[in-house]
Amino acid sequence: MITETSTPVNFEYPETQRMVAEAARSFAQQYIQPHVMEWDEAQTLPVDVLRKAGEMGFMGILVPQSLGGSGLGYHEYIAILEEISRVDPSIGLSVAAHNSLCTNHILMFGDESQKERWIPRLASGEWIGAWGLTEHNTGSDAGGMNTTAKKDGDTWILNGAKNFITHGRSGNVAVVIARTGEKGDSRGMTAFVVEKGTPGFSSGKKENKLGMRASETAELVFDQCRIPDANRLGPVGEGFIQSMKILDGGRISIGALSLGIAKGAYEAALKYSKERVQFGKPISQFQGISFKLAEMATEIEAAELLVHKAAFLKNSGKPVTQLSAMAKMYASEVCVRVASEAVQIHGGYGYTKDFPVEKFYRDSKLCTIGEGTTEIQKVVIAKNILKD
Numbered sequence: 001m002i003t004e005t006s007t008p009v010n011f012e013y014p015e016t017q018r019m020v021a022e023a024a025r026s027f028a029q030q031y032i033q034p035h036v037m038e039w040d041e042a043q044t045l046p047v048d049v050l051r052k053a054g055e056m057g058f059m060g061i062l063v064p065q066s067l068g069g070s071g072l073g074y075h076e077y078i079a080i081l082e083e084i085s086r087v088d089p090s091i092g093l094s095v096a097a098h099n100s101l102c103t104n105h106i107l108m109f110g111d112e113s114q115k116e117r118w119i120p121r122l123a124s125g126e127w128i129g130a131w132g133l134t135e136h137n138t139g140s141d142a143g144g145m146n147t148t149a150k151k152d153g154d155t156w157i158l159n160g161a162k163n164f165i166t167h168g169r170s171g172n173v174a175v176v177i178a179r180t181g182e183k184g185d186s187r188g189m190t191a192f193v194v195e196k197g198t199p200g201f202s203s204g205k206k207e208n209k210l211g212m213r214a215s216e217t218a219e220l221v222f223d224q225c226r227i228p229d230a231n232r233l234g235p236v237g238e239g240f241i242q243s244m245k246i247l248d249g250g251r252i253s254i255g256a257l258s259l260g261i262a263k264g265a266y267e268a269a270l271k272y273s274k275e276r277v278q279f280g281k282p283i284s285q286f287q288g289i290s291f292k293l294a295e296m297a298t299e300i301e302a303a304e305l306l307v308h309k310a311a312f313l314k315n316s317g318k319p320v321t322q323l324s325a326m327a328k329m330y331a332s333e334v335c336v337r338v339a340s341e342a343v344q345i346h347g348g349y350g351y352t353k354d355f356p357v358e359k360f361y362r363d364s365k366l367c368t369i370g371e372g373t374t375e376i377q378k379v380v381i382a383k384n385i386l387k388d
């Protein structure tokens with residue numbers, strides 16, 4: 001019951017969120033839109049555009065101003081990702097991996113000298129960041145990893161390979177999680193920072209992908225790679241737990257990316273349905289098409305509420321594991337459904353590269369896989385519901 005003293009839920013977005021959304025929209029239209037299909041075709045990561053994003057403050061969104069960042073919160077972060085992804089989800093994915101995985105790991109678990117050493121260059125976009133958890137044989141079962149880090153005096157020697165790494169080739173610095181203890185022990189992994197150019201550290205195979213093709217995905221290879229103990233992030237044995245906390249935030253960013261894709265595809269389908277005339281009237285006038293639009297709009301609205309609630313919890317420092325998994329799972333499944341229906345509404349034209357929905361359809365699928373599959377999100381949600 002609503003009484004006079006009840007505080008209603010506020011659905012107005014903060015002013016700063018609207019301002020950064022506007023800035024991200026014009027950035028995407030000016031620097032990304034003209035090249036979307038060219039980068040997709042060539043599978044080119046436009047590093048210069050990421051540097052430009054750095055000038056706009058989009059590569060250090062969550063970083064405090066004292067370390068050269070924009071000092072913004074999750075509400076602004078998801079607004080930027082959504083706007084960029086409406087134009088090109090590949091660039092949204094790159095910005096997300098850089099911010100919420102690599103930079104955030106150093107920011108959350110690095111000591112002051114580590115932050116001063118790496119964060120300003122990441123926040124400005126001068127350096128591009130990568131984050132290595134996944135391996136060839138350990139995707140969902142991240143804790144079963146085989147890459148090892150062995151202590152040798154004041155150094156660590158890394159051996160193994162990380163797979164499906166965003167910016168695996170172009171990244172200047174990578175946060176890498178490696179086994180420092182027993183296999184199967186969640187306290188047997190530790191996080192390290194490895195800079196490009198370190199002897200024994202190289203890039204391997206670059207993936208040829210269905211979608212998100214302008215976001216580079218490649219392997220990181222470690223062969224007797226020696227790094228100083230000063231590159232260790234946090235205590236020995238905390239790497240897996242740290243990664244789970246990083247993914248709690250990262251999954252919100254995949255939810256935002258999914259929203260961008262869903263809105264981009266929906267808007268294209270709405271426009272097309274009003275323009276395309278069949279049987280003497282716009283196809284939007286047929287119930288079969290208008291009901292699709294109604295369902296798409298409703299699902300987007302619901303996904304948006306989940307993503308924004310997760311951002312609110314994260315910003316407030318409240319537990320977010322369950323909500324971020326829910327937001328990521330639901331928004332990513334919605335974006336696949338919406339992108340598929342958008343192609344359907346376009347008919348044959350939707351299956352061609354002349355219309356943006358073809359690319360949204362290909363890009364959307366990654367969202368139900370990256371940063372934990374839909375099935376893993378259900379595991380996370382169920383564990384949280386059933387604990388205690």
Ligand SMILES: CCCCCCCC(=O)SCCNC(=O)CCNC(=O)[C@H](O)C(C)(C)COP(=O)(O)OP(=O)(O)OC[C@H]1O[C@@H](n2cnc3c(N)ncnc32)[C@H](O)[C@@H]1OP(=O)(O)O
Binds near residue numbers: 207370372383
């Ligand atoms: C090709 C295109 C590009 C693709 C891009 C892909 C990009 C990526 O690879 S991103 C990485 C994606 N990987 C993932 O998302 C990993 C998915 N897996 C997981 O999230 C976990 O392994 C998961 C949830 C299945 C749980 O694993 P499991 O091994 O059973 O661990 P679990 O027993 O639950 O937890 C171990 C410890 O961590 C703790 N923990 C787990 N989650 C959290 C959390 N969110 N916060 C804090 N602590 C946590 C647990 O409390 C537990 O602690 P304790 O040992 O004290 O009891």
